[in-house]
Amino acid sequence: MADTEQVDETTGAAPDPKDGRRAARLAKEISAFAKAHGGSEGHLQYLGERGARIVLVGADGEWGDLVAPTRAVAEQAVRAAGITVHEQFDGDFAAKVRTGPYEWSRMAGIQVGGPRNG
Numbered sequence: 001m002a003d004t005e006q007v008d009e010t011t012g013a014a015p016d017p018k019d020g021r022r023a024a025r026l027a028k029e030i031s032a033f034a035k036a037h038g039g040s041e042g043h044l045q046y047l048g049e050r051g052a053r054i055v056l057v058g059a060d061g062e063w064g065d066l067v068a069p070t071r072a073v074a075e076q077a078v079r080a081a082g083i084t085v086h087e088q089f090d091g092d093f094a095a096k097v098r099t100g101p102y103e104w105s106r107m108a109g110i111q112v113g114g115p116r117n118g
Contacts, residue, residue, distance in 0.1 A: 019073050026066055026077035030056060034083060037062050041096070043089045044074050054078060055089065061098025 016022075034040035037058025045053040047067065052074040054066045068074035078085050086093045 016069075019070070019076070022069060023073045023076035023080060026054065026068055026073070027080035029066055030054065030077060030081035030083060033058065033064060034081065041084045041086060041093065042078055043086045043093070044071060044078070045089075046071065056083075057093065057096050059096075061096060063097050 030040065030042070033056050037060045039059040040056050042057070043055045045055060047053055051067055051069045052071040054068060054074050054077065055063065056065065057063045066077075068077060
């Protein structure tokens with residue numbers, strides 16, 4: 001009898017049965033972000049064993065991120081949300097990000113304090 005168990009090509013492990021629910025929850029959060037910010041585009045970043053980061057940039061320049069347990073879950077979530085995903089975070093896409101005082105105060109390793117955006 002042939003082995004029919006699906007295997008994650010990146011880890012060699014069988015997919016977690018909870019991955020579909022995780023992707024659906026992330027897709028819902030991505031869609032809510034897009035709705036609140038006039039649309040959204042994204043980029044997936046590898047985080048090693050931690051999973052994958054979904055970086056979102058709204059049409060208004062606001063940005064945020066979510067973390068998925070695997071790249072496969074992240075890819076499933078962005079597909080379900082229907083957003084455009086960029087291969088690289090550079091050029092025109094990066095220029096869409098609007099930063100404020102909070103981000104500037106956190107750059108270069110300053111992690112405590114700083115004003116809030118607003």
